[in-house]
C-alpha cells in the first residue's frame with residue numbers, strides 16, 4: 619500500500635491472460651480496460667522490484683509522480699484552474715472512452731487543462 623494525499627493506492631499486479639493473450643500490467647482500480655500489455659522479460663523485471671509503483675512507471679516510461687497521480691485520480695484528470703478561493707478546481711475532465719477512465723498517455727496530455735466551465739468563462743467568476 620502507498621499513501622498519497624490521504625488516498626491509499628493498491629499496487630499494480632501482473633495479470634496473465636490464460637487464453638494466450640500474454641501478460642498485462644493491471645493498474646488496480648483503473649480496470650482491465652487500462653491494463654498495459656507487457657513482455658515476458660518485463661514481467662520478470664516487475665517481479666524483482668520491491669516498489670511496484672516505481673516498477674510500473676519505469677515499464678510505462680513515465681515519471682513515478684505522473685503514474686501515482688493517474689491512479690489517484692482514477693484516470694480522470696482534474697481541471698488545472700484555480701478557483702476564487704485559490705484552491706484547485708475539483709472538476710474532472712472526462713474520458714472519451716471507458717467511463718471516467720483515461721489511459722495514462724491520454725491522461726498526461728489532458729492533465730492540467732481546463733474543464734468546460736473554465737475554458738469558456740473568466741476564472742474569477744467560477745466558484746465550486
Ligand SMILES: [Zn+2]
Nearest residue numbers: 697707733736
Ligand atoms: Zn474548472
